[in-house]
Amino acid sequence: MTVAVQRLTKSFGTLSVFQDFNLEFPCNQITCILGPSGAGKTTLLNILSGLLVPDSGQVLGLDGEAVSYLFQEPRLLPWKSVRGNFDFVLATAYPDMEERTAVVEAYLKLVELADFAEYYPAQLSGGMKQRVAIARAFAYPSKILLMDEPFKALDMQLKYSLMADFIELWQEDKRTVVCVTHDPEEALYLGDRICVFSSLPARVHKEFSIDLPRESRKHHDQRLSDIRLKLLNLLLGETS
């Protein structure tokens, strides 16, 4: 069942963020949401995750199920080891210790951190911590994965290597992903579909589909370049 928001309305005080807003998130696809700051992107994620309750309207296709959420920061508990951090989030989903340990091992292996299970976050680099967070998000069983600019605070090289890690995990386990970002390059690399938000109250200003395999997105491609140009024009047009 497709996840969607229907007739969503949400305001903070006098600020109307969503007004009768509709959007569908196709199954097993990565939908990137691009737009200026304060365009309601994070608000949308918080409504999908249940952290915020909309004034009216509804979220369809989730039935109050839990979601995975990958934040801009790793959000690891500093007083727990990597394994402890997985346990903290996975304890309800995998009450059986043995099964849980196997899941944790498997995901840590996928992000090449199998040897770091007993390390504490303070002993890991920023990129390693975010890789733990990515692995944790995938290890957590859910229909939908929400991402709030998880690659923002990283340098260029690390960003692409982490995005590649992310795609690798996702190819194994194609969840429905909603990824919020500022960065057109990120959207072009990750998305099956890119929705550009207007300023408030939020609407989908423009929508693009990319059916190019991700392995070839690093290289020059005319269709990708066309979309890039249109995205930049839209974003710059919105802010000026």
Added chain:
Amino acid sequence: MKDSTTRDKYLRPATLLILLGVWHVASALVNSEILLPSPAATLKRLGELVVTETFWLAVMSTLRRGLTGFALSLLVGLFCGLLAGFNQIAKVLMQPFVLLSRSTPLMSIILLALIWFRSDQVPVFVAFLVCFPVIFGNVFAGVKNVDNSLLEMARVHRVGWWATITGVYLPSIAPYILAGASTAMGLGLKVVVAAEALSQPKLAIGTRMQVERMYLETAGLFAWTITALFLSWLLEYGIRWVEKRVRGSG
């Protein structure tokens, strides 16, 4: 780092020697055992005291009162601090009590306690009332400083309330509780001795001090003071030990 710690190792005994030296010279200048007894006379008196059974009974009693008052304030302070941290109404309701226990003069508390309680209960009550706002304030600050982004992470992933308390709240409040406990412990022992000096329970450091004062045995008063100092150092050390274990277990 290493340099400064090895330097500290030599510096600490050195400062103790300087202190003793100043004390010795000062008492020689004053030249009156009643006004300022010499370190030698104090140590001699301490030596006499240590071998008596009453000394140890008094020390244990004072220690017991201090620890009881401290434990009570820790329990009540923890409970109230958590409650006030989570609940705005509880916070507003508790505020006058905390303010009162924080700002009432120590003497009023002791004198009132003398009216209300048995002599050996007075120091416990006073210690409790003095330590409580310290613990309460620290626990409250601890709750308010819990990282909201971690709570959000726990909530999104449907982590249960018990796991959230033990996994997020307690570890982030723990340093605040320990800091509060350390302050309260030092404070508690001081006020216990003060309250004992006035309430005069049979076995107590404070009572013994009062007796030594009555007989103008200033060396004895000093000896008991050193005992109290040693006791408070011991307790401080105990808290440090707990702190290290809590940190160590991460």
